Amino acid sequence: MEIKKLIQAEKADAMRLVWDVFLKFEAPDYVEEGVNTFRDFINDENQINNLEMDGAYEKGSLSGVIATRNESSHIALFFVDRRYHRQGIGRKLFEAVLRNSASEIITVHSSPYAREIYHKLGFTDTDAEQTKNGIRYIPMKYQE
Template sequence: MPIGLCFGLLLGAAMEKRNLKKQKEIRKITSDEISAALDLAWRVFSEYESPDYSEEGIEEFRKCLHDEEYLAGIEYYGAFDAEKLVGTIGIRPDRKHICFFFVDGKYHRQGIGTRLFRSVLQDYPEQTITVNSSPYGVPFYHALGFEDSDKEQTVNGIRFTPMKYEGLAEVEG
């Protein structure tokens, strides 16, 4: 085997091993980790989404993050970089409705959101999943295969577009 080809194979194997180390772990969040997920949601909301909301909307979102009754019925998934939570998605299993979906800005455009959504799809295959997307999230949800089910609305200062995923499209990423 020519030395260049051998070196190329070794380099390729080393790069693949390095990429596996960089791969983020996706799993269900334990009850001890929910607080970190909600903190992440607030940080990302504050940075990327709050500019699209009125003071009323920002306060309404903050209240949701502290409403124990509302939060109790949510199933959470997380993306972890080593031990650090860098992304989270929360879904209401009874309604198949995404309530929270946030990825730390430093980790945007790395496929983490797509992988989080795929984890939900594994647990809810071929089912319709809904979300009330913020204006910031609409293009991302469209890329996942969601379609608008109604026009943008504002309720209690929260701007959102109702969307649905029919469970038939293949999620890329």
């Protein structure tokens, strides 16, 4: 497996992977407004172009994506293709963020589905579950 920074031309493939995984694992827990909010976000080129993205490649195929903003101090997107779940790809993507971030604290708004995954990576909840524009999330932080 190879972890590398994604270039502009690779971001469309990354957003397709994100959308596919979102539909399978996240969307069933969201109201229509939340699904639409998420779709609009990943289709907004300005928003996506302002994210730093790393991709995991397995035999030349994109298998996972992590995207950050605010100088790698906030995880905006973190998705692994379902065929590669529980194989350590998410941990390797997160380790790439840790290497690239100058911040001592990394934050995320975790979906309810991903809550335990973030806990396994060392994140702690900073508040109760919230909903904004139909998106359900738990504010969390990782502190070295």
